[in-house]
Amino acid sequence: MTSVKSRENLPWIEKYRPSSLDEVYGQQDVVDTVRRFVQEGKLPHLLFYGPPGTGKTSMIIALAKEIYGKNYKNMVLELNASDDRGIDVVRDQIKNFASTMQIFSKGFKLIILDEADAMTNVAQNALRRVIEKYTKNTRFCILANYAHKLNPALLSRCTRFRFQPLKEAAIHERVLQVITKENLLVSNEAQVALLKLSQGDMRKALNVLQSCSAAVKEGEEISKEMIYDCIGAPHPEDVETALDIILKEEYSNAYVAVDKIRKTKGLAIVDMITCFVELLKNYELTNTQLAHIAKGFSNIEYGISKGVTDKIATTAVIGVLKGAFAD
Ligand SMILES: Nc1ncnc2c1ncn2[C@@H]1O[C@H](COP(=O)(O)OP(=O)(O)OP(=O)(O)O)[C@@H](O)[C@H]1O
Ligand SMILES: [Mg+2]
Known part of the structure; x- marks a missing residue:
């Protein structure tokens, strides 16, 4: 568990990363569908794709926590394809994880392959064989910004969900929570500007809010001008x-x-x-x-x-x- 103190030092995008599916805002349709798959025990391989900061990584991690609870570490393998892209990762890490038997628990293991559009084509090709081979006890969740950068054969093995840029109302809901928790004063005009300039990207909204909060003195209100200056957008x-x-x-x-x-x-x-x-x-x-x-x-x-x-x-x-x- 992360202690309260160390959480205080985290950037807000991590501090406020959704800890359960209920905290994922603005993606209700995806949440509902994926939950239904889990309840019926019919989870397919998943592909989440869409623009940055819309909750793809957050959602799959929250889902995995909901499914596995304490068993998370044994049952879930998180790989970031942009760290270790290439054929070796696919062959070794995934194969090792997917092929070991689960002794203590039943059900599927989950492999999360984040930023898969950064993988080389060769690696993606190797992956489709691995996916087929281990479908009996493993489910894959592939995360990417662009579906067109993924191999069509890989795409056809997954159920696809497109993550839309978040609606301003969804970002506002989360931003208001953060404002309350962090004891911030943010003028209405500044809130409107923040939502507009974030362009559906919750990560951007939280980052900008955190930078502005670091710039104001205690009790001072965050103004519209500060938001524009912080993003570097013209007034x-x-x-x-x-x-x-x-x-x-x-x-x-x-x-x-x-x-x-x-x-x-x-x-x-x-x-x-x-x-x-x-x-x-x-x-x-x-x-x-x-x-x-x-x-x-x-x-x-x-x-x-x-x-x-x-x-x-x-x-x-x-x-x-x-x-x-x-x-
Ligand atoms: N739908 C959402 N509900 C609540 N918080 C969100 C949502 N989307 C993003 N966030 C916030 O933004 C941060 C980044 O989100 P996340 O890592 O899930 O984005 P992503 O869609 O995976 O982006 P990328 O394509 O860049 O990997 C999260 O830690 C969380 O704080
Ligand atoms: Mg991500």
């Missing part, structure tokens, strides 16, 4: 000002003003693009305008990933926006 007001200038001023004035905002606030142009998109959702745009903006921005993002300078990217962003609103 919506700054982006709004920039958009206003772009639409009203002529080209070279607009460039000078936007570049000044970008430099004084230390904003990355890619993040500004994301914010412009958010902001433009409030405008009534025609399909032609939307298509123009989407195409233009995606070209710029591609250019930035290939090393286009900030100066050129900023110019291009202004060009795209002015172009969309020119009549």
Whole structure:
């Protein structure tokens, strides 16, 4: 057991890792289905996939604890494929574990293969033979971010569950618990910003909250600005000002003003693009305008990933926006 003291020093994502299935928020459908499998004694091989911080690892560990209780250590093998990827892990560790008999307990053993999309193709190929061979006494749970990086033959051996980005309400529920337990003061506006910027990733939400709590003094309230600064996201007001200038001023004035905002606030142009998109959702745009903006921005993002300078990217962003609103 982890002592209370050592839990205090843990990062919050670990401190608040769900200890039972009831603490996994926003994935009720998956929880219900998997529980039913267990109750009926018909657990198939599982594949959980979806974006980071949505509870895949947490859920399988909570499920395994629910099934095995004290026997967890004997019955569950946790492997992280991105630590030891390659053929050896599959052949040796899994085979050893899967082929030893259980003397004290009946039922399936469980092998959790986390981050399996980092495994080499050869290893994945080897795995499908192992899965078949030991199905009699072992169940596999494969966790991955992307199903398309997994071998189709492996996929077809598992029942798949896609983990959606968490709904803001689900993140809010957990965040409110943490706020209470940690005695934090967080303004409503800050909570709204936190949920929005987390983009369905509970890990991100908890990490940001913890960094902000370390930055405030006792009794001080966490504000919206702190949340934006901590994530490094542009403040919506700054982006709004920039958009206003772009639409009203002529080209070279607009460039000078936007570049000044970008430099004084230390904003990355890619993040500004994301914010412009958010902001433009409030405008009534025609399909032609939307298509123009989407195409233009995606070209710029591609250019930035290939090393286009900030100066050129900023110019291009202004060009795209002015172009969309020119009549
Ligand atoms: N659905 C959830 N309910 C409650 N807490 C969650 C949930 N999802 C994530 N968390 C929190 O975020 C942390 C990270 O979650 P977890 O490791 O389960 O994510 P993951 O889906 O496995 O992500 P990755 O794809 O990056 O491995 C957990 O320790 C927990 O604190
Ligand atoms: Mg995980």
